[in-house]
Amino acid sequence: MLSIKNLQASVDDKEILKGLNLEVKAGEVHAIMGPNGSGKSTLASVLAGKEAYEVTGGEVRLDNKDLLELSPEDRAREGLFLAFQYPVEIPGVSNINFLKTAVNEIRAYKGLAPMEAKEFLKLVKEKQKLVEFDAKLANRSLNEGFSGGEKKRNEIFQLAMLEPKLAILDETDSGLDIDALRIVANGVNHLRSENNAFIVITHYQRLLDYIVPDFVHVLYKGKIVKSGTKELALELEEKGYDWLKESVDAEENAAI
């Protein structure tokens, strides 16, 4: 579904991603872990098409479409979804109106007629229930005055509404208490299917107890330096990143 080859990207002329490779197939959940500043959030932003990031090399294909050629909105319409680490507050835009606009613009892109109001509201109700999102929040301004946990839950609610092919969760667990974490994870688990895939970016193994990944990758200095199964996450939790850093740094030094 997603194929990233030798991806290089920089921000303000500083190279952050230095040749990243990743293959994600439908039905899979990949976790990306790594120390601070390794490039995890940059990867998420580059895939979503944030302007400040400049892609300097490599390619990304989503179901064989050149993702890097597309505008952020077309990437979303092709089925890419980024759950933001810091969701933006937009006072005056109602959550529901925002979602209706998003759903219908995606439908229009696919040549479908706008969704009937009744059908849309039915969908809202159904998805709210699925991800345990408070109906009161859905009717408020987009993220305005939401707590950190409520914002993250709103991201998952949007994810449920838009039914993307590939969802990237960028540190969705940060700032969540145990209950909120469970709710968010349950939401994601309900949405997992044969036809979609998830990339879960996280610092902590804790989230992976709830969203069990098929693969775990360690990102360091803009590259994936180790891949494994869910057991790798447990090993990292226990040993930290230093042993990995040392071996990568040693290799680098040897190369010089």
Place this chain on the structure above:
Amino acid sequence: MITQVSSSLYHQLVTFFEERLTLKGYQEPQVSLRKEAFARFKDWGFPTLKAEDWKYTNLQPLINQHYLLNDAIPGKNVDTSQAIIKGLDAYRLILVNGRYRKDLSDVITEPGIFVSAIEDVANNELFAAHFAKYADKTDNPLVALNTALHEGGLYIHIGQNIALKKSIQIIHVASSSEAIFNQTRNLFVLDPNAEAEIIESFIANGSTISLNNTVSELVLNENAHLQHYYLQTSGEKSRYLNHTEVKQAKHSLYNNYNCSFPGSSFVRNNINVRLDDTSVESHLYGVTLTAKDQLVDNHTIVDHRMPHCESYEWYKNIAQDTSTAVFNGKIFVQPDAQKTNAFQQNNNMLIGDKASILTKPQLEIFADDVKCSHGCTMGQFDDEALFYLKARGIGEASARVLLVHAFAFDVTEKFSNDNVRAYVDHLIEQGLIIE
């Protein structure tokens, strides 16, 4: 001192005045009123950039030409479809070049309301008691000119305890085959406990130049409630000078919603509210969206003269292209106006590299036990918010519309009429330029 710069219109008016006064056969007190007013106008001349209140708003290009001073085809048909507001059930009153056209207007059958062309009520006692008693106390030369030479307009009187079931929509149409100078004069009087909603739309038929100098005086007696909308949707070549003077008595409520959209190249609104009694409430809301080389200038005065009154003002400007939006909000709290609660907020959004917004909140407080606050912001599109919307599949155009609607929302959510709100939201959407 006369600082009159050479102006064709000024000289044209000076000649026209004497001739008109004789021709029309006005009676007293009209003759004296008009003469005194014209003397004031002659003394002051048209405002120039040297006047503080006009420093951003140059009248010279507008008055430096000849105009037709009265309608050559007074009975003509007009197209008012542009002013139609979807879903709004209102009595429509049509004014063409400032003249009330009863033949084109709806008949109001509800009891307790009197509507007339202003030229037909000179002998009406109530009219005479209020006419030219308020706006003429200001130093606006355009009011003096209007008092001296207005020829048309509306007088509306709503009787005691009358709450109108339907809104009144006044449609001001500018329509001429030659450049025309229209002077419209309105007086609306609401008796105690009267309630009404008046929606004024400004449109043009054709693209001939018009300069429209309108003065409206509004009197709200005890516990009267008025919702008052201005919807400026006219064409590029129609220019507007509007002066609104509101006098409020005890427990009255006046809400003004002043909305301007891309079109008319020159709009100057003066909206002055005089809180002339205790326990008065006034709200002034504004949304201005400008484009091309438009100038929209809103000057407001909230004059707290008595204790225990409340005023609330919120203006939003969005300037695009090479356009200019001006906001000047004066709040006076006079020595007697203790326990005043006055709020003012002005938020601005600059879209387009060459647009400008000039804003001046101005508070003058002479009482010591009052609560006054004001704020002013200047901003652009929030790139983070735009990206967030796009990341959900929303395209540039829709994302911008959502954000501008959101920006205007603080004001549009206050609208008393849902149909007008939807109409205004639609006009904002239409008026936004998406590169």
